[in-house]
Amino acid sequence: MNSYKIIVTAPSGVEGLLRKEMNRLGYTEGLTVGKGGVTFSGGPVDLVRCNTLIRQGERVLVEVGSFPAVTFEELFQGTKALPWEEWLDAEAAFPVAGKSLKSQLFSVSDCQAIIKKAIVQRLQEKYKKVTWFAETGPVYQVEFRITQDQVTIMLDTSGDGLHKRGWRKLSAQAPLKETTAAVMLTLSNWRPHQLLIDPFCGSGTILIEGALKALGAAPGLNRSFACEKWPQVPAALWRQVREEARENAALWQQEKSAELAEMRLEGYDIDANAISMARYHAKLAGVDKYIHFQQRDIKDFRSSKKYGAVITNPVYGQRMGDDQEAAALYRTMGQVLAPLDTWSFYVLTSHPGFEEAFGRKATKNTKLYNGRLECRLYQYHGPRPPRRDRAAEEEGQAEEKQAGGDS
Ligand SMILES: C[S@@+](CC[C@H](N)C(=O)[O-])C[C@H]1O[C@@H](n2cnc3c(N)ncnc32)[C@H](O)[C@@H]1O
Structure with a gap:
C-alpha cells in the first residue's frame, strides 16, 4: 500500500493557485484540479512533504475508497469492503465526520453511525481476538463526502488544519487564517x-x-501532524523532509540575501x-x-x-x-x-x-x-x-x- 490517492484541499477559488504551488514543489505530473482541492497519486513521503511544505492548502487527506450508494445497506457494505486493516490497527482511534451533497443519503449523523459500525465490523473480522476497540492509539480521523450518490471515504493526515503554523499561541479577535x-x-x-x-x-x-x-521557511516545520503517529508514515521520512526544508530555506536566504x-x-x-x-x-x-x-x-x-x-x-x-x-x-x-x-x-x-x-x-x-x-x-x-x-x-x-x- 505504498501508493494511494492524496487530496490536498483548498478553499473554493484557490485550487488553481494551489496547483501552481504544488508544481513549484515538484508535483508536475498527474495532478487533477477539482472543486475544493488538488488530487494526485503518491506515497508516505508525499504525505510528509505536502503537510510540511504547502502554504495555501487546508488539509492533506488520503483516500481509502470510493463507491456509489443510495441506501444505508449499500453505504454499510461499501465501507466494510474497504481495506481498513491496512490503515487501522486494533488500538487506532477512528472518529468519523463528513458531508453529504445532492445525494439520497443526506442524514450526516446516520451516515456517520453506519460508517463507524461498518469499520468496526471489518476490524472485528480481521482482529478476531479483539471484542472491544478502546481507540487509545493514534487518531485516524475518517472523513466522508457523499456527492451525487458517490461516497468517498478518506483519512485526514493533517490533524490541525494546515493554517496552523505553530506560532499562534494567543487567540485574537477575528484573526485571518x-x-x-x-x-x-x-x-x-x-x-x-x-x-x-x-x-x-x-x-x-x-x-x-x-x-x-x-x-x-517551510510553513509546517514547527508543528506536528496527525499522521506523524501512524506506522504507515515512518519517522525517518519526517526527519529527512524537515532537514531538506531547513537546508532549502538556508540556500534560498543566501540566494536572496540582497x-x-x-x-x-x-x-x-x-x-x-x-x-x-x-x-x-x-x-x-x-x-x-x-x-x-x-x-x-x-x-x-x-x-x-x-x-x-x-x-x-x-x-x-x-x-x-x-x-x-x-x-x-x-x-x-x-x-x-x-x-x-x-x-x-x-x-x-x-x-x-x-x-x-x-x-x-x-x-x-x-x-x-x-x-x-x-x-x-x-x-x-x-x-x-x-x-x-x-x-x-x-x-x-x-x-x-x-x-x-x-x-
Ligand atoms: C479583522 S481585524 C484584523 C485581523 C488580522 N488580520 C489578524 O489576522 O489578526 C481588524 C483590526 O482592525 C483594527 N482597527 C479597527 N479600527 C481601527 C483603526 N481606526 N485604525 C487602526 N486599526 C483599527 C482592530 O483593532 C482589528 O485588530
Missing part, C-alpha cells in the same frame, strides 16, 4: 525588497506569513493589545527583526516612501463593529492612502460598499473566503517599483492569473 494571508500575498505579487504595510494588523498574521514566505537585507514590514493597529500580541507572535515565528509594530489609528497613517504595498484585512462591519462604522473607516483609509499614488493596495473585505467608501474602483477583485464568509480581495496595482528580480515578479503575475478571480 494564515492560509488566506498566504493567498493574499501571492495575489499581491509582493516582493521582499518592497515595503509591506498592514495598517489593521491585529495579531500580525499577514506580516508574519509574508516574512516567513520571503525567508523560504533582497532580504532590505526587507521591511510594518504593522499598525488601534488596539494596543493586538500590537503586543502581534509582537509576541512575530518573535515566536522568528521574524520579529523584520517587522515593526506600533499602535496607530489609520487616520494617523502617513508615509514618505515612494513605493510600497498595503495588504490588509480591516473590519468588515459583520464580525466586529457595524456596517456604517466600517464604511466610515474605509473612507478614512481612502483619504489617508490617496497621496500614495505609486503604491499598491490589497484589501480583503466582505463589505459590499468597500470601493465606494474607499473612493476608487479596484483594478481587479477576487472572490476569497475568510472562513465561511465570502469576501473580495480588492486589488489596486500601482506602478512597478524598480526591479531587483524581474523573473520573480513575473512568476508572481503568472500565479495571479491562475487564481480565476473576477472583476
